[in-house]
Amino acid sequence: MGQIPASYLMNRLVTLSLTVFIAATLIWIIPRLSPVDPADIMLGRMAAGAGSVANSEEILAQLRANFGLDDPLILQYLKYLWNTLTFNFGLSTASFPTPVSSLIAAALPWTLGLMILSLVITFVIGNLLGALMVWERSPKLVKVAIPAAMVFTSIPPILSGLLLMWIFSAKLRWFPLTGAYGLTVEPGWSWDFVQSVLYHGFLPAMSIVIVTFGFWALGMRGLMITVQGEDYTKLAEAKGLKPRYILYKYMIRNAILPQITAFALKIGLLVAGQVLVERIFAYNGMGKLLYDAILDQDFPVIQGVSFVIILMTALAVFVVDLVYPLIDPRIRHERVSA
Amino acid sequence: MTSPVLTLKDLSIDFPTPTGLVHAVRDVSLTIQSGRRVGFIGESGSGKTTTALAIMRMLAEPGRVAGGSIALGRDQTDVLSLDEEAMRKTRLSRVSYIPQGAMNSLNPVMRIENQLWDGIVAHEGKTDPGELKRRSDAALASVGLPAHTGRLYPHELSGGMKQRVCIALGVILTPELIIADEPTSALDVVTQRHVMQTLTKVQAEIGSGLILIGHDMGLMAQSVDELAVLKDGELVEHGLTRQIIESPEHPYTQELIHSVPLVGGESFLSPAIGAPSSQKSSAEPLLEFREVSKVYGANTALHPMSFALDGTVPQIISIVGQSGSGKSTMGSLMLGFNAPTSGEVLFEGKDVSRLSPAERLHFRKDVQAVFQDPYACFNPFYRVNHALKFPYERFGLSKGAADTQRAMEDACVAVGLDPDLILGRYPHQLSGGQRQRLIVARALMLQPKLLIADEPVSMVDASLRATILKNIYDLKDRYGISILYITHDLATAYHVSDYVIVLYHGSVAEAGPPKEVIGAPRHPYTQLLIDSIPWPDMNRSWGTSRSADDDVLALKKMAEERKTIFRGEVDGFTLRSFAA
Known part of the structure; x- marks a missing residue:
């Protein structure tokens, strides 16, 4: 607890940088193992649009030069590393000449908003329900209802999404079918816009929550059973503490610790979005961006999105490493011996 | 002036299992007077812990009291008829429990003093922080722990220290009865003696009754006034410790006493005649x-x-x-x-x-x-x-x-x-x-x-x-x-x-x-180890709590000498x- 030693911070930072560097390198290598030539694809797209392309050889050479595909590999790699670190992921080949970074910048807030909101809701609901499943004093109804609700966990989010759309949008007409905000509102920090975003985001978020809360609930249930058998829980009862106090301060407080690590790992993953959920709700987030990029073989976008995902995961783990000693006194920021 | 702090009358406890009803405790009757220390001895499965948990009304599922009564304290409260809330308030304030697993009995994410405070607050309601601090420091001091221990987390304490924290907790509300369930089974002999002497010292100070659960006849002989021998859920022998140790009547009690290997005592081995052949196949040392x-x-x-x-x-x-x-x-x-x-x-x-x-x-x-x-x-x-x-x-x-x-x-x-x-x-x-x-x-x-x-x-x-x-x-x-x-x-x-x-x-x-x-x-270290062994011999002194403190200090010196x-x-x- 207390101050974070500089050596520990350095050590974590080096790990973070190394992770990001290795990931960036892999992202660069993998597409280069593919036999597809991005210049060919662009030309193909132009040909598909215009019927035929004159001077195709010249255009191809021009494109290759513009994209730096003629440079020696090592130079391409170094350029790539520098650009990646400055968040310059180049131009999208599919929506040429939009910079990839602006595509990501447009999509990321939507995904972060939707996903983090649904993750937080899921985390809270899932862990609470998981805890109540184990707690001896939970109402009988809770103990019957929660396992029954777990059925939803086995439904893929795409189906739950369609189901919710069918019930609440198509039949009841309570929520809009698609989009992230209404067509009539101007994006900006106005109350109307925020309202519209929440209104549009509700169903996609719910479709994620109902299929993922089981993950947390079941994990929490297992952890709670372990904690319930611990001697300190028994002693807490022997101390005559109030049952609710025991539940929060002794049981959940200890059982939640491994779940927090899982939470950090999920944050990174979720930047990728629930690809299919975003797809069916026509929600313009990272998932949809990635999905479209894969369909279009838009390498710069795929690379850029992958990099952002890895960066987010690494950052989330970094943050958890730093805050963990605050929530678990047994973990300390050990001074790293040289 | 002594008065009964616990009266068990024909207590029976059953555990329904898929293969039939298990009678874990059968018709146990026993009275404990204030200030007295009573040892419950028997092997695992004899019902000694089950009896203790029944007094706390903390029987593990699906155990239940099948018959008899439990009366607690000077007013002989019927424990079995209390409602949940009244029972909760009874725990710790009138009957406290010192658990077996010293290593894991404290909440790992809470400071020691907070774990003493929450016990007080649960029974007395919101209390002034200064008052809480004063009482937790006093409780820690009574078991020989310095006040700064309160600021520590459990993992920063040794096993013996944790067990003494549990004892401090057990006496902090001066209950009428303390139940200590094998409180030293995870500790080595030197620490065991230290902890046991701390326990008996604070118990004597507050004048409560004590139930010491265990299976070590030597430890019992050195710690308790009366012995209750349990076997298969039945109380087979009960009486003054000296009397039982010196002339045990029930064959099971005799067996318990004789199963303790003694230094210099009779050997329990039966060596074979003639040296066995060696397994060795190499000229080098094994x-x-x-x-x-x-x-x-x-x-x-x-x-x-x-x-x-x-x-x-x-x-x-x-x-x-x-x-x-x-x-x-x-x-x-x-x-x-x-x-x-x-x-x-x-x-x-x-x-x-x-x-x-x-x-x-x-x-x-x-x-x-x-x-x-x-x-x-x-x-x-x-x-x-x-x-x-x-x-x-x-x-x-x-x-x-x-x-x-x-x-x-x-x-x-x-x-x-x-x-x-x-x-x-x-x-x-x-x-x-x-x-x-x-x-x-x-x-x-x-x-x-x-x-x-x-x-x-x-x-x-x-x-x-x-x-x-x-x-x-x-x-x-x-x-x-x-x-x-x-x-x-x-x-x-x-x-x-x-x-x-x-x-x-x-x-x-x-x-x-x-x-x-x-x-x-x-x-001196070997001597200390031998002196710390509890012997099933009433005439052998196990030292006082003061001498146990001194010995712990002496140990530190020995570590430096080598x-x-x-x-x-x-x-x-x-x-x-x-x-x-």
């Missing part, structure tokens, strides 16, 4: 340490030491010491689980950390181990046969299925188990004692040259300890296997060993034949330790 040391971070677990165990004549070498003395480190170095920081561990002349894969296989067969926890040694998914059969076949000893079966049966018989009853069962269907004997049987099947037994009997009931030690002794005596016996229990080491090494803080304090080292110790006293040699074993 096991040799060459200036071996082990350092973990800033902590030296083992200071450089050398020894050679020749092995031509099988021997039992005991390594005794408290937890943290480095004895288990020695064990894991011998087994090659850990590489030494400096020096070499040699088995038949070969460095165990540099064996070829083929040599390693031989080494694993030749050196077998028996560990402390008989529960953790079996894979719960396999029948116990698997644990016996698999290594036997893996090491190429089997000559077909019939041979394997015969070898398993022979090994079971050799350790006194009935193969028809044991083989084919799952680990959870066997008792701790049966499991530990199976581990010995398994070691025997592999015909090793050396056995490393690390606290093999510390987790089994006292009545079974002698039997299992006899099994281990027979491995040397009848099968010619040399044994390193690692233990904290000097009395058993006295009986089984040919040579004893007393370790303290990673260096040898005293070494030599057991008659000298344990029978007439010269090193002096070794050699008490004589035995053939086939040489030891050298290196002074600081």
Whole structure:
């Protein structure tokens, strides 16, 4: 607890940088193992649009030069590393000449908003329900209802999404079918816009929550059973503490610790979005961006999105490493011996 | 003026199980007066903890009180008729519970003082922080812990300190009755004496009744006024401790008293006539340490030491010491689980950390181990046969299925188990004692040259300890296997060993034949260990709480001195330790 030693911070930072560097390198290598030539694809797209392309050889050479595909590999790699670190992921080949970074910048807030909101809701609901499943004093109804609700966990989010759309949008007409905000509102920090975003985001978020809360609930249930058998829980009862106090301060407080690590790992993953959920709700987030990029073989976008995902995961783990000693006194920021 | 603090009348407790009703406690009647200490003694399953939990109304599911009554305190409150909230308020304030697992009894994420405060607040409502602090400091001081302990987290405390925190908690609301459930079973003898004397001191100060649950007759003799002997849920004998120790009436009580191995007492072993043939096949010593040391971070677990165990004549070498003395480190170095920081561990002349894969296989067969926890040694998914059969076949000893079966049966018989009853069962269907004997049987099947037994009997009931030690002794005596016996229990080491090494803080304090080292110790540490053993002898003094405090201080000094006293040699074993 207390101050974070500089050596520990350095050590974590080096790990973070190394992770990001290795990931960036892999992202660069993998597409280069593919036999597809991005210049060919662009030309193909132009040909598909215009019927035929004159001077195709010249255009191809021009494109290759513009994209730096003629440079020696090592130079391409170094350029790539520098650009990646400055968040310059180049131009999208599919929506040429939009910079990839602006595509990501447009999509990321939507995904972060939707996903983090649904993750937080899921985390809270899932862990609470998981805890109540184990707690001896939970109402009988809770103990019957929660396992029954777990059925939803086995439904893929795409189906739950369609189901919710069918019930609440198509039949009841309570929520809009698609989009992230209404067509009539101007994006900006106005109350109307925020309202519209929440209104549009509700169903996609719910479709994620109902299929993922089981993950947390079941994990929490297992952890709670372990904690319930611990001697300190028994002693807490022997101390005559109030049952609710025991539940929060002794049981959940200890059982939640491994779940927090899982939470950090999920944050990174979720930047990728629930690809299919975003797809069916026509929600313009990272998932949809990635999905479209894969369909279009838009390498710069795929690379850029992958990099952002890895960066987010690494950052989330970094943050958890730093805050963990605050929530678990047994973990300390050990001074790293040289 | 004494008054009854607990009256049990015809108490019966049942556990409905799929195979029928189990009567865990049957018609137990007993009265405890204030200020009196009563020991509940019996082996596991005798109903002693179940009775205590019934008084707390904390019986594990599906247990229930089937009959009788429990009356608590001066006003003889009917515990069984209280509602949940009234019962909650009764706990800690009128009857407190000091649990067995000192290591895990405190919430790991909460400071010690917070865990004392929440107990007070749960019973007295919101209390002034200054007042809470004053009371927690006073409670900690009463068990000999400094006030700053309150600011620490449980993992920053030793086992003995944690157990004293639990005692502080048990007395903080001055209850009428304290129930201590094997409060020292996880502690070594020196700490055990310290903790027990702290407990009896604070109990006497507040004048409450005390129930001490345990299975160690020696500890009972030194700690309680009355004894209640339980067997299979029945109270078979109850009376003054002196009277029961000196003239036990029930045969079970007699057995409990006689199962405690004593230093200098009668041997429980039956040595075979004629020396067994040795298993040795190499001219090199069987096991040799060459200036071996082990350092973990800033902590030296083992200071450089050398020894050679020749092995031509099988021997039992005991390594005794408290937890943290480095004895288990020695064990894991011998087994090659850990590489030494400096020096070499040699088995038949070969460095165990540099064996070829083929040599390693031989080494694993030749050196077998028996560990402390008989529960953790079996894979719960396999029948116990698997644990016996698999290594036997893996090491190429089997000559077909019939041979394997015969070898398993022979090994079971050799350790006194009935193969028809044991083989084919799952680990959870066997008792701790049966499991530990199976581990010995398994070691025997592999015909090793050396056995490393690390606290093999510390987790089994006292009545079974002698039997299992006899099994281990027979491995040397009848099968010619040399044994390193690692233990904290000097009395058993006295009986089984040919040579004893007393370790303290990673260096040898005293070494030599057991008659000298344990029978007439010269090193102050060995003397302290022997003085700390609770004897089932009312005329032997166990010291006072003051002397236990002094001894703990004296220990710290000894750690710095690192002096070794050699008490004589035995053939086939040489030891050298290196002074600081």
